[in-house]
Amino acid sequence: MSYSLAKVDQIIDGYGADKEALIQILLDIQHEFRWLSRETLMHTADRLGLPMNQLYNVTTFYKHFSLVPQGRHAVSVCVGTACHVRGATRLLDRVAQGLKLSPDETSADEKFSLKTVSCLGCCALGPVMVFDGKYMSNPTSNEIAEIVEECE
Amino acid sequence: MTKLTSVSALEALREDILSRRDPKKTKVSVCSGTGCRAYDSEKVIDSLKAKLLDQGLNDKIDLVTTGCHGFCELGPVMVVYPEGISYFKIKPDDIDDIINETLSQGKVVDRLLYVDPEGNVITKEHDIPFYKHQNRVVFGSNQSIDPENIDDYLALDGYKALATCIGSLSPEEVLEIVKKAKLRGRGGGGFPAGQKWEATRNAPGDVKYVIVNADEGDPGAYMDRSILEGNPHSVLEGLLIGAYAIGCQKGFIYIRQEYPLAVEHLDRAISQMRELGLLGENILGTGFNFDIIVHRGAGAFVSGESSALMSSIEGKVGEPRPKYIRTSISGIHGCPSDLNNVETWANVPIIINKGADWFTSIGTEGSKGTKIFSLVGKVNNTGLVEVPMGMKLHDIIFKIGGGIRDGKKFKAVQTGGPSGGVIPEDMLDLPVDFDALDKVGSMMGSGGMIVMDEDTCMVDVAKYFLEFLADESCGKCVPCREGITQMLHILRMICAGEGKPGDLELLEEIAAMTKECSLCALGQSAPNPVLSSLKYFHAEYEAHVNEQCCPAHVCKDLITYHIDPAKCKGCGKCLRNCAVGAISGSKKEPHVIDLEKCTKCDTCFLVCPPKFSAVTKLSGKEEL
Numbered sequence: 001m002s003y004s005l006a007k008v009d010q011i012i013d014g015y016g017a018d019k020e021a022l023i024q025i026l027l028d029i030q031h032e033f034r035w036l037s038r039e040t041l042m043h044t045a046d047r048l049g050l051p052m053n054q055l056y057n058v059t060t061f062y063k064h065f066s067l068v069p070q071g072r073h074a075v076s077v078c079v080g081t082a083c084h085v086r087g088a089t090r091l092l093d094r095v096a097q098g099l100k101l102s103p104d105e106t107s108a109d110e111k112f113s114l115k116t117v118s119c120l121g122c123c124a125l126g127p128v129m130v131f132d133g134k135y136m137s138n139p140t141s142n143e144i145a146e147i148v149e150e151c152e
Numbered sequence: 153m154t155k156l157t158s159v160s161a162l163e164a165l166r167e168d169i170l171s172r173r174d175p176k177k178t179k180v181s182v183c184s185g186t187g188c189r190a191y192d193s194e195k196v197i198d199s200l201k202a203k204l205l206d207q208g209l210n211d212k213i214d215l216v217t218t219g220c221h222g223f224c225e226l227g228p229v230m231v232v233y234p235e236g237i238s239y240f241k242i243k244p245d246d247i248d249d250i251i252n253e254t255l256s257q258g259k260v261v262d263r264l265l266y267v268d269p270e271g272n273v274i275t276k277e278h279d280i281p282f283y284k285h286q287n288r289v290v291f292g293s294n295q296s297i298d299p300e301n302i303d304d305y306l307a308l309d310g311y312k313a314l315a316t317c318i319g320s321l322s323p324e325e326v327l328e329i330v331k332k333a334k335l336r337g338r339g340g341g342g343f344p345a346g347q348k349w350e351a352t353r354n355a356p357g358d359v360k361y362v363i364v365n366a367d368e369g370d371p372g373a374y375m376d377r378s379i380l381e382g383n384p385h386s387v388l389e390g391l392l393i394g395a396y397a398i399g400c401q402k403g404f405i406y407i408r409q410e411y412p413l414a415v416e417h418l419d420r421a422i423s424q425m426r427e428l429g430l431l432g433e434n435i436l437g438t439g440f441n442f443d444i445i446v447h448r449g450a451g452a453f454v455s456g457e458s459s460a461l462m463s464s465i466e467g468k469v470g471e472p473r474p475k476y477i478r479t480s481i482s483g484i485h486g487c488p489s490d491l492n493n494v495e496t497w498a499n500v501p502i503i504i505n506k507g508a509d510w511f512t513s514i515g516t517e518g519s520k521g522t523k524i525f526s527l528v529g530k531v532n533n534t535g536l537v538e539v540p541m542g543m544k545l546h547d548i549i550f551k552i553g554g555g556i557r558d559g560k561k562f563k564a565v566q567t568g569g570p571s572g573g574v575i576p577e578d579m580l581d582l583p584v585d586f587d588a589l590d591k592v593g594s595m596m597g598s599g600g601m602i603v604m605d606e607d608t609c610m611v612d613v614a615k616y617f618l619e620f621l622a623d624e625s626c627g628k629c630v631p632c633r634e635g636i637t638q639m640l641h642i643l644r645m646i647c648a649g650e651g652k653p654g655d656l657e658l659l660e661e662i663a664a665m666t667k668e669c670s671l672c673a674l675g676q677s678a679p680n681p682v683l684s685s686l687k688y689f690h691a692e693y694e695a696h697v698n699e700q701c702c703p704a705h706v707c708k709d710l711i712t713y714h715i716d717p718a719k720c721k722g723c724g725k726c727l728r729n730c731a732v733g734a735i736s737g738s739k740k741e742p743h744v745i746d747l748e749k750c751t752k753c754d755t756c757f758l759v760c761p762p763k764f765s766a767v768t769k770l771s772g773k774e775e776l
Contacts, residue, residue: 020465020467021467024447057469058467062451062455081372081566082371082529082534084371084613085529085530085613086530093751094754094755097751098731118453119374120186121186123372124224125191135190138758140729
């Protein structure tokens with residue numbers, strides 16, 4: 001999705017351009033555009049009257065923020081404790097192999113992003129992979145390859 | 153909705169809701185919590201809704217879409233009331249039978265019932281061992297409540313405790329009840345909630361805050377999410393009661409953005425409260441003013457720590473500060489701020505309604521009431537369980553949890569998340585409460601209970617927790633930042649087969665330093681998983697260091713994959729599934745793994761049919 005500063009302004013105004021709502025504002029912007037561009041950060045800093053330093057401080061501290069574009073297809077592997085003892089490391093290896101990506105990487109064509117998450121709360125299915133919102137329990141290499149194939 | 157301007161108006165509304173409800177009417181409760189959603193419960197609900205409408209049954213049958221019932225292992229879960237018939241693992245295709253048999257004729261659909269390990273079929277929820285041994289004080293209402301409908305909460309005496317407090321008790325009296333109930337914080341520390349409230353109440357200042365800590369960061373624990381998803385009003389009511397007792401007009405809910413459904417239900421609940429006049433100015437005409445702001449966390453484990461959480465609410469980086477002065481005295485903007493966990497707040501209305509004496513009649517000497525645990529890992533009945541404090545670990549894991557999966561042997565249970573420790577088999581008689589867990593080097597934490605079997609490597613588990621903590625440590629203080637990093641380095645070397653004599657002693661030394669010198673609880677408790685596993689599973693560490701052997705066959709660098717020629721029937725399944733072409737062999741002839749090519753991805757081990765079990769992992773000096 002391309003960036004629109006008008007949309008960013010709308011989000012900032014929704015919080016009354018309150019400095020304290022910085023994290024909430026950034027969460028909404030990230031939700032809208034999947035990542036935070038430098039231009040947006042500068043604009044947000046300007047609108048809230050905050051130094052850029054603080055925006056970088058916050059966006060690099062919290063895991064959810066991404067300063068690089070994210071892939072069109074989001075793949076997460078749960079590495080929570082319950083999934084770990086049920087083989088999450090092996091699953092992560094298989095997914096990484098299937099996507100040809102390391103965890104926290106996005107493919108050059110912005111097709112896939114691979115992330116690890118700590119506990120999705122569906123421990124009964126563990127180890128779990130979430131592919132574009134669809135939960136899968138311990139898929140094999142072939143099953144992963146099939147989904148990758150199907151993606152545009 | 154009209155605003156309620158008095159306590160009697162609230163009671164009138166409740167009577168009106170109840171008068172429109174027939175307890176004898178058939179009610180179908182289907183779980184739509186995150187766990188069941190992962191099993192497609194939404195399709196089940198949509199299909200049921202459409203078919204009830206189609207057959208003109210929608211007036212005769214109440215369909216309630218609820219939050220988590222707890223038995224996540226067998227989702228999607230459905231209960232048919234008033235009989236209490238429980239169905240599990242429901243597929244959209246099962247709906248016709250449920251309507252035609254159960255809802256139309258009162259007959260039970262046998263294939264959807266629970267079957268215990270001995271093969272007995274159980275019809276009713278309260279007869280199923282998973283539920284039978286629980287005491288679901290906080291969590292029990294979940295299956296009767298549509299979290300998006302405040303009427304369901306009101307029908308179950310919702311906001312009655314609030315009305316009692318602000319209508320007829322003084323703040324001091326409310327505080328006394330909570331103190332007398334000896335409610336301890338469910339988020340990990342176990343600090344007495346009443347004492348915390350009192351400290352904030354007595355702290356100087358006109359502006360004070362109450363906060364819900366819903367930054368449930370422990371991997372493997374999800375009870376807070378399930379309470380907020382399934383019964384958000386119970387937490388909100390508790391918060392309002394606390395605010396009244398402490399003297400606050402503003403509260404915050406700090407919730408992880410990773411819990412979108414919980415955020416959605418919370419937002420909905422808050423707006424319903426506002427419409428009814430349960431938030432805002434002059435609540436129920438009593439002169440009590442209160443409002444709530446929801447703050448989503450952006451993903452930082454350390455931000456669940458009280459001072460870090462408060463700094464995050466101020467829009468800053470969520471790093472802890474030294475707490476020479478507690479946050480209950482100086483928190484958000486330097487104002488006295490009381491922070492309690494979701495489950496703690498949810499207990500408050502129950503204590504007010506049922507009394508402190510009733511509450512203290514449950515539990516042990518030092519830990520009163522119940523606790524919700526997420527019973528996960530290698531246990532048969534995975535899910536959320538609520539038990540009285542003091543129940544033996546053995547009973548939780550074997551009676552409720554149904555024992556270990558796949559007939560394997562129990563090895564350890566890990567409690568308290570990354571701050572807790574592992575507890576071995578000979579301690580299974582331990583009564584679970586705050587103090588007993590502390591004594592054995594673990595902790596209650598937020599209630600994660602991860603069961604491990606013989607296939608779990610304890611060194612790997614310790615490494616796992618340190619990897620998590622190394623990633624989540626904010627890096628502000630040296631002991632935590634460097635201590636965790638160095639311990640992790642040693643464990644990585646050990647798991648890679650490069651451990652050396654003296655490593656275990658050095659681990660203990662660094663652990664002691666990290667525990668002693670770290671700034672906040674994250675660092676102070678970070679060594680627990682290492683220390684407790686070193687204490688109870690020393691031989692396993694020694695095998696890794698001295699023999700380069702991982703007895704549980706987990707550490708990748710210490711194992712190799714082989715196919716046992718005596719067992720392999722040459723079915724070719726592993727060969728077809730191997731992603732790197734490391735397996736060769738003709739049909740019906742034993743296959744062979746090329747160790748040079750093998751990436752140890754475990755696929756062959758997973759796909760080898762159990763009747764053959766020909767793929768074997770070897771470590772150290774083990775031979776086929």
